[in-house]
Amino acid sequence: MTSGIEQPAPVYRELDASRVKITLKEKDDRPEVHPEGDSRKICTDHMVVADWTAERGWADPEIVPYGAFTLMPTASVLHYSTVCYEGMKLYRGFDGKLRLYRPNENAARMVTSAERISLPAPQPAELKALIKKLCGIDGPKWLPGDRKGEYLYIRPCMIGTDSSMGFDVPKEARLFVVISCWATVAKVGPSGLRLVTSKAEEIRAWPGGTGNFKVGPNYGPTLRNLGEAKARGFDMTLWLFGPDSQVTEAGSSNFFVIWRTASGKLELITSPVGDGLILPGITRQSVLTLVRERLCDGGVATDGLEPLEVSERSFSISDLSTAHDEGRLVAALAVGTAYFVTPVGEIDWNGKQIRFNSVENKHFLTIKSWLSDIMYGNVESDWAEIIDE
């Protein structure tokens, strides 16, 4: 006999940052300033957690003390790499204020990444509001007002937590946001980063793959390559693609070259987004926008610098090698949130050294200072959002 009462269908709820439940740590038992050493293992006191199910949507998000959480051994993420993430920084400005840099872009990219691996898309505005809330809570202690010009690293992340072993779209997921005290990224040598080209049989990304999304499965398989590069004294891999060895990205940063073209123009070149080979970086986009506004012919330039032609176009490692031999290489940069704008000093291509004099390059230094002026509040910009604390 069936009961005559019909169960109402569960209501599907969207992520709602205004419903966040905050549980602060009871005892403040951790040092304010991260110790020397491997500070990347240290996160701030709190984290955002929000759970989702296909049936009910998002539970009320929470901010809770930082700590481990449990997953079933069959959780989707542990088998099928249903994970995506973002990388952002919380900057302590020279005016004493805390800022995020272009957080709308990170939130929007999180949505495209999540969708690519069948995770639920969090509403970008809600995700941003949760990140800001967490920064407002932990920022004052972990990045106090006297640490001007420093930052913390923010890692929003989503994982498929569904514990049914079957190979299927996860029906349960978790969003979390942690802040790590990752103060220095790498010790860069005096002439800049040393890169080594990827081997022909190792490809980071391919058309139709996932290289243009920030999804976990892109990264694990590249670690062996990174380990080998480091063991040989290099900082990163320069990822090549295709029969003509197109230059794509440096490690997990976007890659720019400044060179003089065969026709004598000074050009800033980076490989194009859109074919799935590179991650559409926010720093990359910022560099392109600022250089187009300020350093192109007809732009509002600036400091007596020679104008740059800006190109998003494929180029190959042999193009670089030829330019090197003809004395046309000017500078190379690895750019991204983690590495910011870092000069590249050298590329090893099967034993051939392609060298750049990037460190003192005026264009590089100018681009870098434009960005840091925005991040650290030396100039007003709607790319920077102030955190209430």
Ligand SMILES: *Cc1c(COP(=O)(O)O)cnc(C)c1O
């Ligand atoms: C995150 C990332 C970048 C840089 O992107 P930003 O938005 O500038 O931080 C570049 N390449 C890869 C592969 C990345 O994962």
